[in-house]
Amino acid sequence: MKEILDAIQSQDSTAADFAALSIPESYRAVTVHKDEAEMFSGVASRDKDPRKSLHIEDVPVPELGPGEALVAVMASSVNYNSVWTSIFEPVSTFGFLERYGKLSDLSKRHDLPYHVIGSDLAGVVLRTGPGVNAWNPGDEVVAHCLSVELESSDGHNDTMLDPEQRIWGFETNFGGLAEIALVKSNQLMPKPKHLSWEEAASPGLVNSTAYRQLVSRNGAGMKQGDNVLIWGASGGLGSYATQFALAGGANPICVVSSDQKAEICRKMGASAIIDRNAEGYKFWKDEHNQDPREWKRFGKRIRELTGGEDVDIVFEHPGRETFGASVYVTRKGGTIVTCASTSGYNHEYDNRYLWMSLKRIIGSHFANYREAWEANRLIAKGKIHPTLSKVYSLEDTGQAAYDVHRNLHQGKVGVLALAPREGLGVRDTELREQHIDAINRFRNV
Known part of the structure; x- marks a missing residue:
């Protein structure tokens, strides 16, 4: 691994140099173990501790197949799917790996008694398999997490509709929280x-x-x-939704849970902000009954911030806790678009407010390659900025996942893999200087 890191850090390394590097037999990775899948049985979700289930260990480098690439991972990050994997909710990810392993002789590699997790990376291509023409050893890359087979016609209009669509590092093995990752070349x-x-x-x-x-x-x-209502507007998803709304000429109404988070939204340029804790919104009377009076109070507050208008779009991801309110406050003909259910996936809402007002609920899951490419292009142009707040070592990934699980973080938390310290890998200092305040907006918050 030292030779690989030296080549990455050298300004003189060529594609031929990277192609000539020896690939080690093993690498360090963050894993969960199949024989520990029941370790939190009977424990409340909130009390399940990723620090107990996530391991740092040496694992063998996987076989490289057609259309694939081995990437030296300089850094990764923790997503909520990393938390789900670590606490074995809503199901153990080993079921995903078992099913994937039955697909083909090549996919059998993924069905192992350990799962290398992680759905983000930035690093350098080391090797490419047969049929890869667009990428070469030495290319500096990031990876999106959509893994598809595309043997069915269903996936050829929108690859997210491929029946064999999976999230890399969550529903597949050999993810990005490691020193080396295995990806399909069309993830790069x-x-x-x-x-x-x-x-x-x-x-x-x-x-x-x-x-x-x-x-x-x-x-x-x-x-x-x-008008776009954004739940958790300073969080990992919401912080990007807020930026997209502002960059696209929309008006974000940012819902946060503290004044500190509200201040982050103001720094991004948002002015319509609701601190749901300070204003005391409780959308549920008890475990089984919602409170429509709180929906109405929430809707009134939104109209105070929008000059009397209801929201056109609700950016939903908390799920059970907020979904009834989201459906209620959306304008007639408006859209509730949901991509997650971090507070519970059994949603309840009053359907009268949906059908009588011609509203739409749209399910959205990750992104296809084109969408991921466009989103990354906006990052590369300095139009949208990282929301990185804190960086951990690979050894401290358990603590990073714990902090995300307990909502002790802002924006995103990063993890260094091969990178020996923060701040490395910058190639365009002029563009960086133009946007340095925005790049650092979430740091150490």
């Missing part, structure tokens, strides 16, 4: 040159997800002037 995208490794690694999953959910015609199809 150019690393933004003005960002460090850890900055470049942090947007991938959440930036692409927010782009499809809010901007793409596969999602809400946001337009100029739209």
Whole structure:
């Protein structure tokens, strides 16, 4: 690994130099173990501790197949799917690996008693398999997390509809929280040159997800002037949705849970902000009954911030806790677009407010390659910025996942893999200097 790192850090290394590097037999990775899948049985979700289930260990380098690439991972990040994997909710990911392993002789590699997790990376291509022409050893890349087979016609209009669509590092093995990752070549995208490794690694999953959910015609199809309600507007997903709304001429109404988070939204340029804790919104009377009076109070507050208008789009991801309110406050003919259910996936809402007002609920899941590429392009052009707040070592990934699980973070948290320290990998210092305040907006918050 030292020779690989030396080549990456040298300014004189060529594609031939990288192609000549020896690939080690093993590498360090963050894993969960199949024989520990029941370790949190009977424990409340909130009390499940990723620090107990996530391991750092040496694992064998996987066989490289057609259309694939081995990437030296300089940095990665923690997403909520990393938390789900670590606490074995809503199901153990080993079921995903078992099913994938039955697909083909090549996919059997993924069905192992350990799962290398992680759905983001920034790094350097080491090897490519047969049939890969667009990428070469030495290319500096980031990876999006859509893994597809595309043997069915269903996936050829929108690859997210491929029956064999999976999220890399969550529903497949050999993810990005490691020193080496195995990806399909059509997951690769150019690393933004003005960002460090850890900055470049942090947007991938959440930036692409927010782009499809809010901007793409596969999602809400946001337009100029739209009022967009964004739950968790300073978080991993919401911070990108807020930026897309502002960059696209829409009006974000940012819902946050503290004044500190409200201040982050103001620094991004948002002015319509609701601190749901300070204003005491409780959408549920108890575990089984929602409170429509709170929906109405929430809707009134939104109209105070929009000059009397209801929201055109709700950017939903909390799920059960907020979904009834989201459906209620959306304008007639408006759209609720949802990509997750971090507070519970059994949603309840009053359907009268949906059908009588001609509203739409759209399900949105990650992004296809084109959407991910466009989202990354906006990062590379300095139009959208990383929301990295804190960086951990690979050894401290358990703590990073714990902090995300307990909502102790802002924006995204990064993880250094091969990179020996923060701040490395910047190739375009001029563009970086133009946007340095925005790049650092979330740091150490």
